[in-house]
Every structure is written in C-alpha cells, then in structure tokens.
C-alpha cells in the first residue's frame with residue numbers, strides 16, 4: 001500500500017487551517033482538481049484525507065462505517081447541543097435513533113404539512129404587504145424566519161412561553177458561536193471572554209426555554225398531541241420499550257431546532273436566487289404549481305404532483321449543498337484510494353466538491369434541474385438523492401422529513417418579477433463560500449469550521465429581491 005497521498009502545502013504548524021478559514025470550499029475544490037481522488041490535508045493538529053471518489057465516500061459512510069466516528073470537530077457542536085443524535089456514537093446513538101424514529105414516520109411528517117403550509121401563507125401575506133409598498137424583500141432573512149417558525153411550530157406547537165422574546169437572540173448567538181468556533185483551535189473559542197459569556201448565556205436561555213416547554217407538556221400531556229415533542233415524549237424504542245429522559249428530550253429538541261432551521265432556510269434561499277437567474281425554470285415551476293394546486297394551499301399529498309419543483313430543489317442543493325462538508329475519524333487503520341489512512345486520522349467528505357466533479361456531472365457548474373429528471377437520473381441512481389449520510393439503512397426515514405420541509409416553497413410561489421438587488425446580489429464564488437460558512441457552521445458541519453471572512457456578513461444577505469409594486473410575490 002502506498003504511504004501518504006500528495007496534498008496542498010500548508011503553513012508549518014497550522015497547516016491548511018488559515019486557508020480553510022478564509023475560503024473553505026475553494027481550498028477543498030482546488031485540492032480535488034489538482035490531486036484527484038485522495039488528497040492529504042493537515043489542518044491544525046489534525047491530519048486526514050479529502051476523499052472525492054464516491055466509492056471511498058460510500059466506504060467511509062456506509063460499508064465500513066463501524067470503523068469511523070464523527071470527527072473531534074463535532075466536539076464544538078456537543079458544547080452547544082449536548083450529546084444527542086447529531087453528536088453521539090455507537091450504542092447511545094442507536095438507542096436515541098430508535099426512540100426518535102417513530103416520530104419521523106411518513107404519516108407523522110405528513111401531519112405536519114398543514115403547519116408548514118400555514119406558516120408559508122402567513123409569510124406570503126406579509127411579503128404581499130411589503131411588495132404593495134414597492135419595497136424589497138430580503139429573502140435570506142425571510143427564509144430564516146420562515147423555517148424557524150416552521151421548526152418551532154412543528155416541534156413545540158407555538159408555545160415558547162415567557163422565553164419568546166429572548167429566544168431569537170439566543171438562537172442567533174448560538175449559531176454564530178458554532179460557526180466561528182468550528183475551524184478554530186479549541187483554546188481560542190473562549191476569547192474574548194465577554195463573547196464567550198454571551199454564548200454561555202444564550203445556551204442557558206435556549207436550554208431553559210426547551211425545559212420550560214417540556215415541563216409544561218408533562219403537566220398537560222394531551223394539549224399538543226400532534227407536534228414532534230409530544231411524539232418524542234411518547235416514542236419508545238420498538239425493541240426495548242425505553243423512552244427518553246427529560247435531559248435527552250431537551251438535547252434532541254435543541255438538536256432539531258438548530259439542525260432543522262438553517263439547512264432548510266439556506267436551501268430555500270438558493271432556490272429563490274437561482275430562479276431569479278433562470279426565468280425558464282421559474283416559469284415552469286410556476287406552471288406546475290398552478291396546475292397541481294389551482295390556487296389552494298398545498299398538502300402533503302401534492303408533493304407527488306410537483307416533480308419539477310423537486311428537481312429544482314435537488315439542483316439547488318447540488319450546487320449549494322446546505323451541509324457543505326463533514327468529517328469522520330478512523331478508529332483503526334483503513335485503506336482509502338490505495339493509501340493507508342492511519343488510526344485517528346480524518347476523512348473529509350465535502351458534498352460541495354462531490355456535487356461538482358466533472359467526471360460524474362455533465363457541465364457541473366450549470367443550473368440544470370432536468371439533470372434530476374427520472375430519465376436523466378436513471379444511470380446514476382446513487383446521485384439521485386444527495387449524499388448517503390445516514391449510517392444504517394434500516395434507520396433511513398429521516399430523509400422523508402426533508403420532503404415535507406420543502407412545502408413552504410410550494411406555498412409561496414415566486415412571480416416573474418423577481419429581481420436581485422444589484423447592490424447585494426451574490427457573486428457566485430463568494431456566495432458559495434458564504435453558503436458553506438452558514439451551513440457548516442450552523443448545521444452539522446463537520447468538515448469543520450469556519451469563521452466568516454471579510455465581506456461574508458455582507459454577502460450572506462444574498463437574497464434580496466425586489467418585487468414590482470402590487471405584484472404577487
């Protein structure tokens with residue numbers, strides 16, 4: 001077996017850490033172009049390989065998944081979320097996953113579609129008012145607000161009790177901390193101390209809010225029988241009959257709140273942006289929605305009649321995957337692409353790169369929803385659905401939850417009047433980076449970590465669209 005593969009040369013001690021903090025996807029993308037299937041990376045104290053051959057990715061995430069744990073980069077997430085589905089391993093993870101599983105069965109998710117459609121309708125009504133005044137709508141902000149509303153309503157009902165006013169700020173601070181600390185050396189996470197204390201306070205507020213809702217629910221169990229929290233409270237491991245403790249409930253609810261919001265919001269924001277650049281796709285999507293719904297609000301069963309809508313979303317997530325990268329740590333020596341991966345080293349899986357490999361995707365940088373049509377997907381069934389992220393095929397129903405989260409798009413049809421604000425429209429290469437920063441940082445990210453570089457805050461607001469006065473948004 002060959003020794004270590006070639007890879008980008010970094011600085012003596014920090015390796016590629018500073019470069020990744022500056023331009024994460026750019027660094028991984030150019031390494032993939034230059035070094036091929038496997039590239040060696042030293043990132044601060046960690047060493048590992050970027051893997052871009054789908055066979056190696058499958059090997060790490062599925063075929064030999066038992067030899068891998070989530071990488072130490074997930075410790076940063078554990079600090080905010082606690083030990084739950086996103087951060088745990090082995091028996092504990094499996095137990096939590098089994099208990100949570102019934103809450104995500106298809107009919108359970110279908111029952112939440114009304115909450116999503118109503119939330120989308122509320123948002124569309126507000127945009128209508130804004131549009132009738134001829135003012136622009138900041139789509140990035142609006143999608144954040146919409147998916148947050150959906151996640152809170154779907155998980156908890158609408159009830160955040162006395163915490164409603166503070167929760168938004170706490171949420172933002174927590175997200176920021178996860179984002180900024182992800183690619184930093186642990187020691188620096190606590191600096192400046194005032195900022196770290198703000199993070200601790202925000203974490204306490206969020207925990208307090210979730211505890212409050214759980215306690216309320218224990219007192220009045222029947223009040224919110226259909227939301228996810230009630231389902232999680234009553235859910236049992238189908239094999240052992242175990243339920244979750246209140247502490248575990250709190251960790252999982254916090255995980256869903258954070259993991260479910262920004263991913264979906266980014267995906268939808270990119271959809272709006274791409275539609276604004278591709279009038280044909282926008283028209284086709286509108287026609288499909290008009291035909292399927294005929295002006296009424298969408299329901300879960302309508303999804304089957306919206307194949308083009310789904311293709312647009314798939315294509316947007318291919319180009320700008322909300323979780324742009326993650327990583328695993330080898331428990332024992334393994335072999336990747338002909339090279340030995342020593343125990344303790346990391347495997348970096350970067351969907352942003354995988355989704356743009358010219359060997360697997362024709363004209364990879366082009367927006368072309370038709371590549372996800374059944375005909376064109378037939379010869380690459382593995383790529384029809386994004387990435388094989390879940391480790392046990394028999395526990396794969398989480399993906400179904402994602403379908404339902406798309407419905408807000410259907411409920412808030414775009415008009416032909418979408419115009420990106422020229423002052424704030426994204427430059428594709430920057431926006432891509434921003435997409436990752438936001439995604440990785442706030443969702444699972446594992447590839448790590450990223451502090452926003454100069455200009456990121458500004459370009460993050462990538463979706464500011466102006467609707468002509470009086471037009472339907």
Ligand code: HEM
Nearest residue numbers: 085086097256259260263264267322323326389405444446
């Ligand atoms: C566009 C939408 C989404 C994308 C792209 C996405 C992406 C991902 C990815 C890549 C992982 C694997 C992370 C890893 O193992 O390293 C993951 C795990 C997870 N996601 Fe999401 N996610 C999305 C939406 C959601 C939503 C809506 C929820 C909850 C309401 C959610 C909850 C979770 C949980 C709990 C896990 C851990 C699952 C486990 O290991 O058992 N995600 N997601």
